[in-house]
Amino acid sequence: MSKLVEGLYYSKSHEWVKPLEDDVVLIGITDFAQSELGDVVFVDLPEVGNTISQEDEFGAVESVKAASDLIAPVTGEILEVNEELVGEPELLNKDPYENWLLKVKLENPDELGNLLNSEEYAEFIK
Amino acid sequence: MINYNKMIFELSNEGRVGYSLPRSSFNNYNIDDLNDNLKRKSELLLPEVSELDVLRHFTNISNKNFGVENGFYPLGSCTMKYNPKINEEMASNKAFRNLHPLQPISTVQGALEVYYNLQKYLSEISGLYEFSLNPFAGAHGELVGLMVIKAYHQDRGDFKRNKIIIPDSAHGTNPASTVVCGMEVIEIKSNDKGRVDLESLKAVLSDDIAGMMLTNPNTLGIFENDICEITKLVHDAGGLMYYDGANLNALLGKVRPGDMGFDVMHINLHKTFSTPHGGGGPGSGPVGVTEILSKYLPNPRVKKLDDYFYVENSGEALGQISAYFGNYLVALRAYTYIRTLGKENLKMVGRYATLNANYISKALKTAYDLPIPGYCMHEVVFNGLNNKDTDVKTLDIAKRLLDYGMHAPTIYFPLLFPQAIMIEPTETETKETIDEFINVMHKIAIEAKEHPEILKQAPTKTPIRRTDEVFAAKMMIFSYKDYLEYINNRG
Numbered sequence: 001m002s003k004l005v006e007g008l009y010y011s012k013s014h015e016w017v018k019p020l021e022d023d024v025v026l027i028g029i030t031d032f033a034q035s036e037l038g039d040v041v042f043v044d045l046p047e048v049g050n051t052i053s054q055e056d057e058f059g060a061v062e063s064v065k066a067a068s069d070l071i072a073p074v075t076g077e078i079l080e081v082n083e084e085l086v087g088e089p090e091l092l093n094k095d096p097y098e099n100w101l102l103k104v105k106l107e108n109p110d111e112l113g114n115l116l117n118s119e120e121y122a123e124f125i126k
Numbered sequence: 127m128i129n130y131n132k133m134i135f136e137l138s139n140e141g142r143v144g145y146s147l148p149r150s151s152f153n154n155y156n157i158d159d160l161n162d163n164l165k166r167k168s169e170l171l172l173p174e175v176s177e178l179d180v181l182r183h184f185t186n187i188s189n190k191n192f193g194v195e196n197g198f199y200p201l202g203s204c205t206m207k208y209n210p211k212i213n214e215e216m217a218s219n220k221a222f223r224n225l226h227p228l229q230p231i232s233t234v235q236g237a238l239e240v241y242y243n244l245q246k247y248l249s250e251i252s253g254l255y256e257f258s259l260n261p262f263a264g265a266h267g268e269l270v271g272l273m274v275i276k277a278y279h280q281d282r283g284d285f286k287r288n289k290i291i292i293p294d295s296a297h298g299t300n301p302a303s304t305v306v307c308g309m310e311v312i313e314i315k316s317n318d319k320g321r322v323d324l325e326s327l328k329a330v331l332s333d334d335i336a337g338m339m340l341t342n343p344n345t346l347g348i349f350e351n352d353i354c355e356i357t358k359l360v361h362d363a364g365g366l367m368y369y370d371g372a373n374l375n376a377l378l379g380k381v382r383p384g385d386m387g388f389d390v391m392h393i394n395l396h397k398t399f400s401t402p403h404g405g406g407g408p409g410s411g412p413v414g415v416t417e418i419l420s421k422y423l424p425n426p427r428v429k430k431l432d433d434y435f436y437v438e439n440s441g442e443a444l445g446q447i448s449a450y451f452g453n454y455l456v457a458l459r460a461y462t463y464i465r466t467l468g469k470e471n472l473k474m475v476g477r478y479a480t481l482n483a484n485y486i487s488k489a490l491k492t493a494y495d496l497p498i499p500g501y502c503m504h505e506v507v508f509n510g511l512n513n514k515d516t517d518v519k520t521l522d523i524a525k526r527l528l529d530y531g532m533h534a535p536t537i538y539f540p541l542l543f544p545q546a547i548m549i550e551p552t553e554t555e556t557k558e559t560i561d562e563f564i565n566v567m568h569k570i571a572i573e574a575k576e577h578p579e580i581l582k583q584a585p586t587k588t589p590i591r592r593t594d595e596v597f598a599a600k601m602m603i604f605s606y607k608d609y610l611e612y613i614n615n616r617g
Contacts, residue, residue, distance in 0.1 A: 038521075039595065041596055041599035041600050042599070062599075064595040064596060064599055066538060066539075090596065
C-alpha cells in the first residue's frame with residue numbers, strides 16, 4: 001500500500017506539491033511513483049532560475065527499470081533544487097515526501113485547483 | 127571451476143609472450159622516426175599471458191555464460207532463435223573469410239552474387255523495392271532509414287518537416303535514433319487494446335511531420351489492425367512511414383511491410399534471419415525503401431548487369447555509412463538461412479512463432495496477469511502475477527527462472543505495464559521445451575504464494591547470485607583501467 005501525506009496536492013503523473021508560504025511550494029514524487037520505479041539511480045533536475053510550466057516535462061528520474069520524465073504539476077520559477085539527490089538519488093526511495101526535488105515560486109496559485117487531494121489521489125492509483 | 131572469477135589482466139606476468147609475429151617486411155622503417163605527437167605517452171596495460179592462459183581463461187568464463195545452446199531463452203523482442211550451424215560453416219569457408227573488400231571486382235563475383243541476392247530476397251520478403259545491407263545493426267539501420275526520410279523531404283525543398291511520431295509502446299531505439307538524426311519526437315498514447323490510438327494520431331498530424339515509426343506487431347505482440355488506415359493518414363499528411371523490423375519474425379512469409387504502406391524499414395538480420403546475437407553480435411540492420419526513395423540509399427551499392435556484379439557509388443544523399451559493405455559475413459549467414467529453409471519453410475516461421483507464443487499465453491494466464499486479452503503474435507506480455515497479494519515482483523520471477531536453468535524473459539518492457547514480463551519463445555523450440563517452461567512458471571507462481579523468500583533470494587544456483595543493480599548503474603566500470611582507478615580511490 002502506497003504511503004500518502006494529507007494536505008499535499010497530487011498530480012496524475014505522480015508528483016506532489018506542498019505549499020509553504022507566499023506562494024512558494026516544494027515539489028517531489030509520490031511514494032507510489034518511487035515504488036513503481038524501483039531503485040532510483042539517477043535524477044536529472046533543471047537549474048535554479050529556470051521556469052517550469054504545468055504539465056510540461058522538467059527533468060527525469062532513472063531507475064534500474066526505466067527512465068521516466070518528471071512532469072511539472074504547477075507553473076513557476078525555480079528557487080531551489082535539492083542538490084542532495086544528485087549524489088544520493090536513493091533518497092527518493094527512502095522517503096519520497098521528505099526528499100523534495102524543487103522549490104518553486106508559483107506563477108498562478110489557482111493551478112493548485114487542477115490537482116488532486118490525497119483522497120482523490122488514493123482513488124486514482126487504486 | 128564454477129568459482130573462477132579472474133580478469134585476464136590479473137593473469138598477466140611481465141615479459142610473458144603468447145604469440146609470435148611474422149618477420150617484418152618493412153626493413154627500412156625506424157620507429158624513432160615516428161612523429162612525436164603520434165607516439166603513445168602512457169603504458170598500454172595489455173595482459174602478458176601465454177596461449178594456454180588465454181585458452182583456460184576464456185573457457186572458464188564461458189562456462190558462466192548462458193546462451194541459446196544452454197537452454198530456453200525466451201527474451202522478448204530479441205528473437206533468440208537457434209542459429210543453425212550451417213550458417214557458421216558457410217561463414218568460416220576460406221573462400222569468403224579471406225576476401226578483402228578492395229579486391230578487384232572480377233575476383234569476388236561469387237561473394238557479390240550472395241550479397242546482391244540477399245538484397246533481392248529481403249525485397250521480396252518485405253515488399254520494398256531496394257535494400258542496402260550496409261548498416262551494422264538495427265539501431266544503425268534506424269538512423270540510416272531516418273536519414274533517408276530527412277533527405278527525401280529536404281530534396282523537395284521541404285525543410286519544415288522535422289518531427290517523427292512514435293507510439294508510447296515503441297522500442298527505445300526509435301526515439302533515440304530520431305534525436306541522433308536531429309529530429310524531434312512526438313509520442314502518442316496507445317489505446318486500451320494496446321494499439322495506436324487513431325484519434326491521438328490524427329491530433330498530431332500536420333505539415334511539420336516528417337514521418338512515423340511503427341513496429342508491427344507492436345512490442346506487446348499485438349498486430350496493428352488499423353495499419354492501412356494509419357499509413358494512409360500519415361501519407362495524406364505528407365509524412366513517410368518507417369517500419370521498425372525488430373518484430374518481423376511474426377509476419378515472415380505472411381504479411382509484407384511494403385504492402386501495408388511502409389516506405390522505409392530496417393531488418394535485424396541477427397533476429398529474424400538467425401545470425402549471431404548478443405554480446406555485440408556483430409549484428410546487421412539492412413535498410414529497405416520504396417522505389418522513389420531508392421536514390422537516397424547509402425554507398426557502396428552492389429548492382430547487377432546481365433551476369434556481372436559490380437559496385438557503384440551512386441547514392442545521392444548519404445554517402446557511406448559503414449566501412450565497405452557492412453558486416454558481410456553476417457549477410458552471408460542470413461543468406462544461408464534463407465536458402466536452407468527455402469520459400470515454403472520460411473512461410474512457416476511466423477506461424478510457428480505465433481503459435482508458440484499463444485500456447486504460452488493460454489497456459490499461463492491462469493497464474494499470470496494478461497493485460498491485453500485475446501490472441502497475440504510472436505510474443506506475449508504479462509503484467510506480473512495474478513495474485514497481487516504477495517510482495518513478489520517481476521524481477522524476482524525472472525531471477526527464479528535462472529535457478530530452473532532457463533534464461534529470463536525481457537522484463538519491465540514495454541513500459542505500459544509496471545510489472546511487464548515479455549516472453550518470445552520463437553519457432554525453434556519444441557513443444558516439450560515450451561511445456562517445461564510453462565510448468566516452471568506455474569511452479570514459480572506457487573512458490574510466490576507459499577515461499578516468497580525463495581524468490582526474493584533467487585538465483586541461488588547460478589555462478590553469480592543476484593547482482594547489485596543500483597551499484598552497477600551508479601558505478602560504471604567498463605575497463606580494467608576504470609577498475610584500478612576505482613580500487614585506488616576507494617583506498
